[in-house]
Structure formats: structure tokens, C-alpha cells
Amino acid sequence: MRPLTHPALGDVTVEGILHALADPVRVAIYARIAAAECALMCSEFLKLDARDIPKSTLSQHFKVLREAGLIRSERRGVELRNTTRCEEIESRFPGLLKSVLNAHRVQLAERAAAAGAA
Amino acid sequence: MRPLTHPALGDVTVEGILHALADPVRVAIYARIAAAECALMCSEFLKLDARDIPKSTLSQHFKVLREAGLIRSERRGVELRNTTRCEEIESRFPGLLKSVLNAHRVQLAERAAAAGAA
DNA sequence: GCCAATAGTTCGTAAGTTCGGAACTAAGGA
DNA sequence: TCCTTAGTTCCGAACTTACGAACTATTGGC
Numbered sequence: 449m450r451p452l453t454h455p456a457l458g459d460v461t462v463e464g465i466l467h468a469l470a471d472p473v474r475v476a477i478y479a480r481i482a483a484a485e486c487a488l489m490c491s492e493f494l495k496l497d498a499r500d501i502p503k504s505t506l507s508q509h510f511k512v513l514r515e516a517g518l519i520r521s522e523r524r525g526v527e528l529r530n531t532t533r534c535e536e537i538e539s540r541f542p543g544l545l546k547s548v549l550n551a552h553r554v555q556l557a558e559r560a561a562a563a564g565a566a
Numbered sequence: 567m568r569p570l571t572h573p574a575l576g577d578v579t580v581e582g583i584l585h586a587l588a589d590p591v592r593v594a595i596y597a598r599i600a601a602a603e604c605a606l607m608c609s610e611f612l613k614l615d616a617r618d619i620p621k622s623t624l625s626q627h628f629k630v631l632r633e634a635g636l637i638r639s640e641r642r643g644v645e646l647r648n649t650t651r652c653e654e655i656e657s658r659f660p661g662l663l664k665s666v667l668n669a670h671r672v673q674l675a676e677r678a679a680a681a682g683a684a
Numbered sequence: 685g686c687c688a689a690t691a692g693t694t695c696g697t698a699a700g701t702t703c704g705g706a707a708c709t710a711a712g713g714a
Numbered sequence: 715t716c717c718t719t720a721g722t723t724c725c726g727a728a729c730t731t732a733c734g735a736a737c738t739a740t741t742g743g744c
Contacts, residue, residue: 458676463590525719691738699732
């Protein structure tokens with residue numbers, strides 16, 4: 449197992465961020481980590497919106513988020529403690545994460561409303 | 567040749583937008599269309615930042631932008647006139663496109679500065 | 685009207701990416 | 715030491731992407 453790698457802020461790219469957040473599972477994960485008060489472990493997400501995510505897939509999703517520079521993961525014993533790097537990214541790309549998360553929230557609300565109406 | 571299809575605003579997704587803009591060629595195209603005063607044709611982009619983009623690849627990129635709901639393409643004779651749908655998208659996902667384009671601009675500026683310093 | 689030119693699209697294939705199951709590693713108990 | 719828990723790696727199948735060649739549609743010249 450190779451050690452966890454996190455890009456320096458200067459190596460974070462807009463493309464990497466957008467690619468990472470262009471996946472429904474990954475935005476959902478990221479949104480929840482961003483909203484949480486404390487660090488969350490990967491296994492928190494094995495069930496996501498009533499859907500089962502296989503462990504290997506989840507591990508890849510975390511890797512993508514980490515390598516995009518969106519989250520920081522620290523090993524704590526057996527677990528990983530995941531937190532966002534949003535302040536850092538905010539300093540370089542102001543407003544970006546806020547508006548992506550907001551758009552994601554808008555879309556969730558619309559879908560919930562549509563499902564409720566049906 | 568099937569007719570050009572544009573999704574209704576309600577069918578535009580955040581994932582689709584982010585996926586479309588997660589490609590350097592496509593953001594560059596989108597940024598230029600968004601900044602232009604008038605509609606631009608596809609062939610404007612056969613040379614992009616001193617790089618040649620093959621016609622078939624370009625056509626696919628435009629298709630992705632169109633189907634993500636980011637641009638509107640109208641046939642005018644042999645050509646396509648491409649314009650952005652940014653006001654529409656702004657009404658649904660406020661701030662999203664602005665901050666993505668801004669982040670893209672920041673990154674370009676940084677790269678230009680780094681290239682200048684080297 | 686016919687031919688050539690121009691602007692984009694489609695098709696097919698090669699290269700790359702993503703998903704997920706099975707087998708793995710690493711740390712912490714019992 | 716062995717078991718359990720948390721996550722990673724490997725690898726094949728399914729999917730996506732890039733781009734050349736062949737195509738379609740529209741216009742202008744004759």
C-alpha cells in the first residue's frame with residue numbers, strides 16, 4: 449500500500465476538480481464531507497442515498513477526490529479521516545466550490561420535489 | 567444527419583455541465599463563445615491555443631457542450647452559429663458558470679505567469 | 685442544373701477509463 | 715497469535731474517447 453498523496457495547492461487544477469465533481473457519487477460524498485462538523489470515514493458511504501457502493505469503487509472515488517485536491521485523508525489506525533480542503537481551494541478559485549455545491553443542492557431539491565409530485 | 571438537439575433547461579444537469587467543462591479544450595471553446603459578442607462557428611476552433619484540433623474531435627466537443635445545455639447551435643447555411651445559454655443556466659444554477667469561467671481564467675493567468683518566469 | 689468547395693457529422697477502430705469482485709495489506713483488539 | 719475491521723490493489727468486462735476516412739448538406743460559380 450503506497451502512502452496517501454495530496455497535491456500541493458498549486459498543482460490543483462480546475463479540470464481535476466470539475467472531473468471529480470462531475471460524478472453523482474463523488475459530489476454526494478464531497479457535499480457530505482463539506483457539510484460535516486468532523487472528519488468522516490470512507491465506510492460512512494458504503495450506503496449512499498439508499499444505494500450500495502462496492503468498497504473497491506468507493507476507494508477509487510476517494511482517490512479521485514484526494515488527487516483532485518478536494519479532500520485530505522489521514523490514516524487514524526485502521527480508518528481514514530477525511531476532511532475538505534475547501535478554504536485552500538477557495539483562496540485559489542474563489543466561489544467555485546460554493547457554487548458547485550449550491551447547484552448540486554438545487555438539483556437535489558428539484559428531484560425531491562419531482563419525486564414527491566409523482 | 568440527425569437534427570441538432572438541445573435539452574430543455576429542466577433536463578440540464580450539474581453533472582453534465584461539470585463533465586463538459588472538465589475538458590481543457592471544451593472550457594476553452596466555451597469561454598470564448600461566452601466572451602464573444604456574436605455567434606461563433608465551429609471552424610473558428612480548428613486552431614486553439616496554437617494546437618490543431620481535428621474536425622471530427624471538434625464536432626464531438628461541440629456535441630458534448632450542446633447536449634450538456636451549455637451552448638445553442640443553429641444552422642445558418644453550411645455553418646453553425648454557436649451561442650451560450652448562460653442566462654438560462656444562471657437562472658437555475660446561480661453563479662455556477664461565472665465561477666467556473668473565473669477559475670479557468672485564474673488558472674490560465676497562473677500558467678502564463680509561470681511560462682513567463684521560466 | 686451540375687460541379688466543386690466548404691462546414692460539419694458519422695463510422696469504425698485503437699487507446700484509455702471506470703466498475704466491481706476476489707484477493708490482498710495494515711492496524712487494533714481478544 | 716488469530717480475528718476483525720477498514721481500505722487498497724489487481725484484473726477483466728463494459729464503457730468512453732480520439733481521430734482518420736468516408737460521408738451529408740448547403741452554397742456559389744458556371
